[in-house]
Amino acid sequence: MTSTGLTKESPIIIVGAGVFGLSSAHHLSQAGYKNITVFDKQPYADNAYSTTDGADAASADFNKCMRMSYGEEIDYQRLAFDGIKTWNAWNDEIRSSKSEDLPRGLKPSDLIWNNCGFLRMSIDGQLSAIERATLANLTREGLRETQFVLGDPEDEKRAKSHLRKGEWEKKSDPFGRKRQGKDLVGVFDSTAGFVEASKACIWVMHLCRRNGVRFVLGEKDGQVATFIKDANDKTVGMRTKSGTEYHSKLLILAAGGWTPSLYPAVSSLLETTAGSVAYIQLPPKDQAPDLWDKFSPENFPVYAYGGWSKGHGIGGFPRTEDGIVKIGYRGFKYTNYEDVKDPITGQIHRISVPRTKYWPKPYDPSITKQAVAAIKEVVNEAMPELTAIGITGCRNCWYIDSLDNGFLIDRVPDDNGMLVCSGGSGHGFKFLPVLGREVVEIIEKPEAKNAYGKLWRWRTKEAGPKNGLEQGETGPRNWKKQVMATKEDWKFRETSRL
Numbered sequence: 001m002t003s004t005g006l007t008k009e010s011p012i013i014i015v016g017a018g019v020f021g022l023s024s025a026h027h028l029s030q031a032g033y034k035n036i037t038v039f040d041k042q043p044y045a046d047n048a049y050s051t052t053d054g055a056d057a058a059s060a061d062f063n064k065c066m067r068m069s070y071g072e073e074i075d076y077q078r079l080a081f082d083g084i085k086t087w088n089a090w091n092d093e094i095r096s097s098k099s100e101d102l103p104r105g106l107k108p109s110d111l112i113w114n115n116c117g118f119l120r121m122s123i124d125g126q127l128s129a130i131e132r133a134t135l136a137n138l139t140r141e142g143l144r145e146t147q148f149v150l151g152d153p154e155d156e157k158r159a160k161s162h163l164r165k166g167e168w169e170k171k172s173d174p175f176g177r178k179r180q181g182k183d184l185v186g187v188f189d190s191t192a193g194f195v196e197a198s199k200a201c202i203w204v205m206h207l208c209r210r211n212g213v214r215f216v217l218g219e220k221d222g223q224v225a226t227f228i229k230d231a232n233d234k235t236v237g238m239r240t241k242s243g244t245e246y247h248s249k250l251l252i253l254a255a256g257g258w259t260p261s262l263y264p265a266v267s268s269l270l271e272t273t274a275g276s277v278a279y280i281q282l283p284p285k286d287q288a289p290d291l292w293d294k295f296s297p298e299n300f301p302v303y304a305y306g307g308w309s310k311g312h313g314i315g316g317f318p319r320t321e322d323g324i325v326k327i328g329y330r331g332f333k334y335t336n337y338e339d340v341k342d343p344i345t346g347q348i349h350r351i352s353v354p355r356t357k358y359w360p361k362p363y364d365p366s367i368t369k370q371a372v373a374a375i376k377e378v379v380n381e382a383m384p385e386l387t388a389i390g391i392t393g394c395r396n397c398w399y400i401d402s403l404d405n406g407f408l409i410d411r412v413p414d415d416n417g418m419l420v421c422s423g424g425s426g427h428g429f430k431f432l433p434v435l436g437r438e439v440v441e442i443i444e445k446p447e448a449k450n451a452y453g454k455l456w457r458w459r460t461k462e463a464g465p466k467n468g469l470e471q472g473e474t475g476p477r478n479w480k481k482q483v484m485a486t487k488e489d490w491k492f493r494e495t496s497r498l
């Protein structure tokens with residue numbers, strides 16, 4: 001029994017079946033908790049987390065970057081490295097499964113984690129301070145040989161013997177900068193790559209089910225409408241949109257971008273923002289074999305074009321198995337403030353809430369002109385062979401950012417019936433295999449004797465906002481102040497031939 005009276009039989013409710021909820025459910029069930037129910041308003045059993053079929057959580061996606069490079073933040077670096085062992089084991093388990101034993105949306109040939117490498121390019125001619133800190137921390141952990149500094153003769157020599165034949169030439173300079181006489185500065189990280197996000201969620205939901213976790217999914221039965229409190233204001237359960245009440249000894253709130261609107265008390269620590277994503281669908285393989293080959297994970301790395309959030313703020317991925325090249329822009333992340341009624345007090349708050357393709361009502365989304373301009377600039381400069389195709393699709397992907405970009409995983413002060421498990425801040429996916437292990441630690445040792453419990457504890461604004469959270473509704477990131485791109489904007493004026 002934990003100090004808060006939680007036993008292995010106690011009812012645990014998890015709100016949200018994204019990375020934070022799934023990983024928590026998985027590890028709690030592995031730790032012997034037997035009465036876990038996960039609720040989600042999205043019908044993931046029907047749409048298999050497919051973004052083209054109605055799924056719109058941050059965790060539902062083609063791909064997410066798997067990186068260990070974390071600058072000064074060595075705890076995240078260690079956790080990411082730790083996760084790789086499980087990502088590899090999951091790949092092996094899926095590969096050796098029979099098709100009929102895998103959940104819908106997964107087949108034995110699927111790799112949910114692809115170690116294609118990550119090129120962290122600097123575009124101002126020098127390694128950034130965060131890059132130097134990353135190298136120092138990887139050196140400290142004995143992992144320096146996994147990193148290859150472009151232009152460093154020793155590293156380049158080592159890369160050629162360490163990587164597959166010809167891989168270094170393609171992945172260290174995928175945009176042909178040397179050939180064009182441009183600077184080529186940066187680091188190739190051979191430990192990194194991407195994870196297939198939606199497929200990874202399907203897999204972990206399957207593991208949870210195998211361990212006895214129940215899932216209640218869908219807009220009516222799975223959507224949590226309000227929380228139930230006892231006389232001491234402690235959370236003791238929740239009520240769904242369909243009106244059914246469920247009781248809990250512990251409720252884990254892992255609702256991603258919807259967390260502050262469900263529980264407004266957390267809105268001074270967490271803010272919902274949107275990153276912009278553009279897709280370029282390659283022509284069918286037989287019509288453009290060279291493009292399919294060039295952008296394949298075998299030949300093309302995950303890349304940051306001058307830093308995820310600096311410079312152009314552009315990062316991208318190799319093509320998917322369906323030939324989709326995804327490019328993300330997070331130079332500027334947007335907020336969407338609306339009136340939100342506190343489900344318990346009835347009080348109205350102005351809070352940033354997700355406005356996805358499917359939620360609250362389906363609509364044809366567009367991303368901002370600012371994002372499209374930044375993406376087109378990089379495509380023009382670095383991937384001109386894609387300009388003839390143009391942008392073919394887009395998505396606003398709703399994050400939940402914390403004050404300081406760190407996660408928030410802690411019991412609510414004065415309410416040990418609720419634990420907020422959120423604040424992914426644009427980098428949470430890679431931790432799917434290990435995040436829940438730390439959640440179990442935090443639950444079982446509320447005094448936070450572990451490093452992650454301290455790192456992710458309930459913080460205050462005074463701890464130093466640095467994520468734009470302090471700008472609020474009047475700030476420049478407000479959605480309503482943006483100009484949205486039209487489909488005409490998706491085309492490139494000067495196109496090169498395929």
Ligand SMILES: Cc1cc2nc3c(=O)[nH]c(=O)nc-3n(C[C@H](O)[C@H](O)[C@H](O)COP(=O)(O)OP(=O)(O)OC[C@H]3O[C@@H](n4cnc5c(N)ncnc54)[C@H](O)[C@@H]3O)c2cc1C
Nearest residue numbers: 016018019020041058059065224256397424427428429430
């Ligand atoms: C554009 C973009 C790029 C990213 N890139 C990376 C990357 O490269 N690498 C990386 O590691 N991470 C990346 N991330 C971050 C990562 O995706 C997130 O940290 C992670 O997916 C967050 O998971 P979550 O469970 O907190 O939230 P979500 O995935 O949003 O899940 C929350 C769930 O709660 C459910 N929910 C909400 N309200 C209710 C309710 N009332 N009742 C029931 N259910 C409810 C939702 O339906 C949803 O399924 C990126 C995120 C974005 C947006």
